[in-house]
Amino acid sequence: xxxxxxxxxxxxxxxxxxxxxxxxxxxxxxxxxxxxxxxxxxxxxxxxxxxxxxxxxxxxxxxxxxxxxxxxxxxxxxxxxxxxxxxxxxxxxxxxxxxxxxxxxxxxxxxxxxxxxxxxxxxxxxxxxxxxxxxxxxxxxxxxxxxxxxxxxxxxxxxxxxxxxxxxxxxxxxxxxxxxxxxxxxxxxxxxxxxxxxxxxxxxxxxxxxxxxxxxxxxxxxxxxxxxxxxxxxxxxxxxxxxxxxxxxxxxxxxxxxxxxxxxxxxxxxxxxxxx
Numbered sequence: 001x002x003x004x005x006x007x008x009x010x011x012x013x014x015x016x017x018x019x020x021x022x023x024x025x026x027x028x029x030x031x032x033x034x035x036x037x038x039x040x041x042x043x044x045x046x047x048x049x050x051x052x053x054x055x056x057x058x059x060x061x062x063x064x065x066x067x068x069x070x071x072x073x074x075x076x077x078x079x080x081x082x083x084x085x086x087x088x089x090x091x092x093x094x095x096x097x098x099x100x101x102x103x104x105x106x107x108x109x110x111x112x113x114x115x116x117x118x119x120x121x122x123x124x125x126x127x128x129x130x131x132x133x134x135x136x137x138x139x140x141x142x143x144x145x146x147x148x149x150x151x152x153x154x155x156x157x158x159x160x161x162x163x164x165x166x167x168x169x170x171x172x173x174x175x176x177x178x179x180x181x182x183x184x185x186x187x188x189x190x191x192x193x194x195x196x197x198x199x200x201x202x203x204x205x206x207x208x209x210x211x212x213x214x215x216x217x218x219x220x221x222x223x224x225x226x227x228x229x230x231x232x233x234x235x236x237x238x239x240x241x242x243x244x245x246x247x248x249x250x251x252x253x254x255x256x257x258x259x260x261x262x263x264x265x266x267x268x269x270x271x272x273x274x275x276x
Contacts, residue, residue, distance in 0.1 A: 030098035030147075030244030032090075033237050039087035048077040056224045060233060061162040061169065064088065071163050081161065088158030092176075095151030095240065102247060104140035107187070110247045111194035136190060143186050149179035150236065180236030181208035187243055197246055204239030208232050 043063045047053040053063070059074070064084040068077035078084065153175025160168045188202030211231035214222075222228055 029094045029101065031241050031248055032094045033244070034241045036087050036091050036237055039083055043078060043080040043084045046078070046080040048079050049075050050077075051075070054226060055230060056227045058226045059162075060226070060229055061157070061173070064158070064161045065163040066161050067163055076163070085158040085161060089155050091237070092151040092154030092156075092158065095154065095180075096148050097151075098240075098244060099144045099148035099151060102144065104137050104144060106247065107140040107143055107190065108136045110250045111191040111197065139186050139190050143183050143190065146179045146183035146186070147240065150176045150183060150240075151179075153177075153179060176236065177208060177212050177232045180240060181205050181212065181232075184208065184236065184239040184243075187239075191246075195246065197242060200242060201239050204235035204242075207235040208239075 040060075040063065044053050044055075047063075048068070062071070062074065062076045063078050064081050065071055065076040065078055066081055069075070153172040156168055156172030157176065160166045160172065162169050182205065184201045184205030188198045188205060191198040191201070208231070211228055215228055215232065220228065
């Protein structure tokens with residue numbers, strides 16, 4: 001975990017360098033997952049099945065099916081399947097990049113400007129004081145892991161289309177839904193009372209996991225399976241993109257603040273130089 005120690009802060013407290021290029025790339029990478037919706041719309045427009053594609057009844061993975069024909073009694077034909085699968089891979093890589101570059105310290109403070117992240121807390125075991133990771137820091141690490149799992153799952157979905165007959169496609173989809181849903185719930189708890197966005201992230205996580213449970217109980221045998229699947233996937237994409245926007249905005253604010261302090265210091269230094 002990268003952090004920037006402050007001289008006035010108590011031991012175990014850090015103010016992460018949110019102005020770093022690493023934080024900037026991580027925030028924008030997570031925000032970039034919204035490209036999925038553009039790709040999906042384009043692929044649906046090019047659909048060549050016997051009937052127009054419907055988001056209500058058509059599965060998302062049908063758009064990435066390589067071959068035209070019947071798949072599980074559904075007629076599928078997606079000429080732009082390569083674009084859909086490429087979008088899955090790009091989305092997944094963006095989530096993995098965000099999970100790697102966004103440090104636990106940054107996640108702890110991204111929604112609270114000028115607040116430090118407490119990495120450790122003191123505890124007493126017998127007569128020997130020890131330090132253990134603080135709960136917010138543990139949650140932030142878990143969020144990064146879950147986001148990475150969701151990203152890897154999405155990459156698998158793109159690399160292994162549904163009609164190849166591999167169980168990895170289904171496994172990848174579950175990784176995305178489960179990892180993304182729980183990442184959003186934990187992030188909502190972590191940012192609770194720090195930003196109103198936490199409520200939105202929590203709702204996204206609940207929608208995803210709730211739809212996943214319904215899909216598991218019914219085996220997706222519902223009148224509108226496409227709608228149910230999108231309640232699993234869309235909230236994850238939208239929620240994680242929203243989190244990326246919050247982080248990117250925090251990075252931008254800190255950069256502008258640092259530049260303003262630098263200009264102020266430069267003007268002050270210039271005014272204090274005695275005339276020759």
